[in-house]
Amino acid sequence: METHLCAACSAINPRQPYHGPERLKSGNGFITRIFYSHSDSLDHITISAEVGQCDMCYLFLQAMRNPDAVDPQWEYSSELFDEFSDPENANTAAFGVSVKDMTYFEEDMVSGDIDNPEGPVLISITFRNRRIDEAESRCIDVAVHWTDPVTVTRIISHDLILVSSLPEKLIQILQMRDITSDNSTGSPFVTGLIKEWMRTCDEEHEICRKRRAASKRRLPTRVISVENNETNPKLICPPANTFEDYVCLSHCWGRSQHFKTETTSLEDRMASIAFSAMPRTFQDVVTITRNIGMKHLWIDSLCIVQDSEEDWNRESAKMGRIYHDASITIFAEGADSDDGGCFVSHNSREKRLCRSPMFDEIISLFTSRAQSPSYIQAQGQWRLPLHQRGWVLQEQILSFRSLNYDLWEASWRCPGFQGCECVPEGFLRVSFTHQDSKMEKVLSDQWAQIVEKFAPRKLTCSKDKLPALGGIAKEFSQYWQTDYLAGLWRHQLREHLAWSVPVRTHSSCVRQTSRPPEFRAPSWSWASIDTNRLRMQSMRGYLS
Template sequence: MEIAPFLSSHLEVLSNNTSSAESWKHATSWMKECLQEHILCNQPMPGIYWWPTRLLYIQNLNDNPDIKLIETKDTTPSGSYITLSHRWGTAEFIKLTKENLSELRGGFSLTDLPQTFRDAVVITLRLGISYLWIDSLCIIQDSVDDWTKEASQMSDVYHHALCNIAATGAQDNSCGLFANTDMGVIQPWKLPLYDQKVGQVKSFCIVDPSFWEYRVMGAPLMKRAWVVQEQLLARRVLHFCQDQLYWECREKSACEVFPKQMPPCIMSGGRFKDIAPKKEVIYRFPDLKGLENRWESRDKVWHRIIHHYSSAELTRKSDKEAALNGIVKMLEGVFNDTCVAGMWRKALPFQLLWEIDKLSAEPSEMYRAPSWSWLSIDGVVMTYCSTSLDFPSVEIDAIEITRAGDSRISPITAGIMKLTGALRYVTWKDRHHPLPVLLKFEDLKGSELLGWMDKIAFRSDQSAWIIQISIYLDDGNLRGQGLLLRRNIDGTFCRIGCFESKGQDTVFLMSQERQDIILNANSSERNRVLSSLSASNPKCEEQFLEIKAQVEEFRPLETPPPKEQSIIIV
C-alpha cells in the first residue's frame, strides 16, 4: 500500500451499479475530453473512410433496438463504429455462419443475443452511434476463407473504431457488461496527514499500487490472447469491470474512483498502453520516429508484448500467429522491418535467443512454426533484449517459410533457417530436476556451460550440438549465448534449448576464422580480427576494448578451433 500524493477530496463517490447514471456520466465525460482535447488520440489516419467488411446496424425503434448485419461495400455507414472485446466462453450463442447470413442481413431482435451483446448494443446507442462490430457476428465462423481475410485486417478494425467496449470482468457472454459495486471494497482509505508546505492537516488517501494490474489486467477478459492486440490497437477502451468502469486512451487512464486521472503509483506498470517504455508507447507515432534505429528500446517493446501475449490463452492453438498479426502489421511500419515467424529480421540473429518460462512452457504438440521460432512454444516466452553491446557470432544466410495459403496468416507448414557458425558437441548428465543442466566439452576439461531445455524430455538425450549466437559484456565479464541443437536424420538441426557461456568458454565457441586468429595467431593478427568485430558497432569502443583484453588473457587452447559450417535449422 502507498499514500497517494494527492488529496482525498479528488476521490469520487461510487454508485451501486455500473449501469447507473453516475457511471455513465463518467464514461461520457472521458469520451468527450478525449475527442475534444487529446492530440495523440485524434491524429489523422490513412484511410479515414475505412470500415470493416461487415457491421451491425442498430436502429432504436420505440426503445426496442432493431439490428441488421450490413455489408459495408453495399451499404456505406454514415458514421463511426464501436467494437466489442469479449470472452466467448463454452456456452452456445448466436454466431454468423454461411447458413444464417441472409437471415441476419434481414434483421434480428435484441432478445436473440446473449447478455453481453445486448448490453453492448445499449452502450453503442447511448454513445449516439449506430454501428457495432462483434467478431462472432461480423466474421463468418464456418468459412476458412472469410476468417482468414477478416483476421488479417484486425489492426484496421480496432484502430479505426471510435472506441472499444471491453467486457473485462465477464467470464463469458452470458454475464453481461454491468455489475453491482461494493464501495467498501474499492473506495481508498482516507488518512489525515500534516502537510508541511501549507502548515496544516490535510486528508490524503491510501491506495494499492497493484490496483490496475489486479482489477483490469487480472480480469477474465485479459486472459484471452486475441485481446492483447484488441486492447493495444484500439485508440480508446472503456472497461466494464466487476467493481467499476475504467478508461484508457493514449493520453489518459481513469476510473470512477479516480475520474480525473489514475494516481502515478498505480499506473507505474501493468497497463496495456504502457507496454512500451514511457515516451515510446507504440501508439505515440511521433515519439517513435527513429525507433527502428534504437534496438534496445525496440526489443523491450517486443519483449513486453510477447510476454503478455504468450501468458494468455488461445481456444485454438493454431491461432498463435494470427492473433498477433494486427500488432505485427502496425509495428512493421513503426520498426521499418518485417516479421518472419514471430522474429524481426533486423534483430536477428539475437531474436533466436528467446527462452521459455521454465515451469509453464513446452513445444507445441501440433506443428505451428519451426523450432527456432517462439511460435512453436505453448506457454510463457521471454524474448531476448539485445543492446548495442551485443556482437553476433553467426551469419544468417537464408530464411524460408512455407505456408498453406497466400495470406500472411495462413498456417506455416515448413520453415528453415540456414546460418553459418561454429558447431561444438557437448554432453551432460540427466539429473531429473528443473535446474539448468551442466554442459561439458569432451575436448576441454574443466569447462562447464549452463543449458536450459525447451522440454524436460530433452534432458534424456544427454548430448547435443551447440552454436554460439552472441557475445557481450556483463559487468565487465565476457559472456556468450547460443542454441542447443539436435541433429535430424536428414542432416538438418532442430532447436531443443539454449545455453550461456562465460570467459574462456565463450572464446572457445567463436567461429573458425576468429577462433583461429584470436587463440592461436600472433598479436597483430588478433588485433586485425578483433577490429573487424567492432566495425559493425562503432559506438561500443570502450566495451570492445574490454572484450579484446579478456580474449587475449586466455592462453592458446591445445585443441583446434571448431570448423565454421553452414547448417540448416528447422
C-alpha cells in the first residue's frame, strides 16, 4: 500500500504551524488544535489529486466536496443493536489521549489568521478525548479549511481522521492491499480483513470466547453443504444433534421469490443446487462462506420447504435459535432482492488509509504515544441501514457475529467490537452483564425500543407479526421469568399498555394506521394494528 504524496503534502513541517497550538474547552474536558498551511487554493488540491495522483490531496478533495459532513465533537449515542453502555460506569482515566504541553519558539510560529478569506488552504489537527466506544487510535481529527471562490467565505470540512498505533497484524494486511484488484467488497483484501476480524474475535475477545463456549451450535434440520469448491452446493439433512459451525444468510427475497425449496423440488435440492442457477445474492454468500473456511450454510428460502405448512411452522419456530447459534450471519443489506447480490464495486482510493509520515512526528510531539506509522483516511461513521423487513430485526439482534454488506462497504460486528473497511481496527463495545443492578431497567427500555423499531417494518404475511419477534422474546424470557402476552410482558403491563400511535409525526411522514382483517392479537396489544409509527410510552414515574 504505497502512498504517493505531492510536494505540498510532503513539505508540512510539524514544528512550523500556521496557527496554534490552541487549547479549547469541549464538554467536560479540553481539546488541542493546531493548524498547518497546505497550498494556496482549491485548484492546487484538485490538480494534485486528479492529475498528480496525490493520495492525500485526493482525500482532502473528497472531504471538501462534503463540507461540514461530520462534527468532530459529536457525542456517542447507543444504537438500538448495541449492548447498553453507561459512561458513569467506565474507568474514565482509561479513556482519552494524553496531550503534552507544547511550547514553540517564537521564531518558529507563523501567526496566521485561520478565518482570513485570502488565506491558504489549511489542515487542522485536533487532539481530543476518545469516546467510550472508540479505540485510542481514532481520537485525532483532521479538518480542511479553505475559501469558497464564489461566496469568498471560509469553509470547513470534518470528514477526515488521523489514525495511528494500529495493530501490527492489521498494518501488514493494509500494506499488502493492491488498489488495482481491490475494486469491490468481494476482493481478496476484504476477505483477508474478514479473516483477521474472525481471528481477533476468536483469540482476543474474552466475551466472544465465552459466548462461543456457551453456544451449542447445533446444525439446523437442513443446511446447504458448500464444502467442495469444485462441485455445486447441495441441501443435506445432518444427523440429529450434529454440532458444527455454520453460516446464516439474512436477505430480502424480492417480489419474485423464484428460487426456493418446495415439495416438488426438495429431492432435486438434495442432489445438487446448480451454482449458476442461483440468484446473485446466493452465489455471493456461497463464495463468502467458502472463503472464510466454513462448510455449512443456512438460507431460509432453501432450507425450509416453503409450500409445506407443517414444515414451515416447525422450522420457523426455530429461526431465533438458528440465528443465535450460527457462527456468523451474513446480511445482504444493500440488496432489495435475491438478484441484488452482496458485493458492490467501489473506488478503493476513497476508502484506503493514506500513509502520512510527516504526521508521525506531530503525534509524538503532542501525545505520550511513541512515534508510529500514521494514516489519514475518510472519517468512519458506524451505521446500519434501516431495514424494512420485519424478520430482519430478530436476525440482527440474535446473531452472535454479523458480516454486513451494504452499498458502501463490508463491516463486522461481534460482542467484542464492530469494525468496517474504513475502520478496520474496529470500535470497542461496552456492555452490561445480566447480574448488573441496572439490567432490569436496561432490558425494559430495550424491549420498548425493539417494539418501536419493529412495528413499522414490513411482513409478507401479516400473521407473522408476533412470530417474527418470537426468538427475541425467548431470550428476554430467560431474564424475566414471567408470562409473555401478545407482545407485552405481565410484569410491565401497567407501563406498556400505554403504547400509542403519535397524533403528530414529522412533516415528511404521513401517519398510516390500520387493523388487519383477520385476528392477530387482542386489541390492547400493539401487535393488533399495522402502523408506520409506534410509541411505547413509559408510565413508570406515574404508576409507582
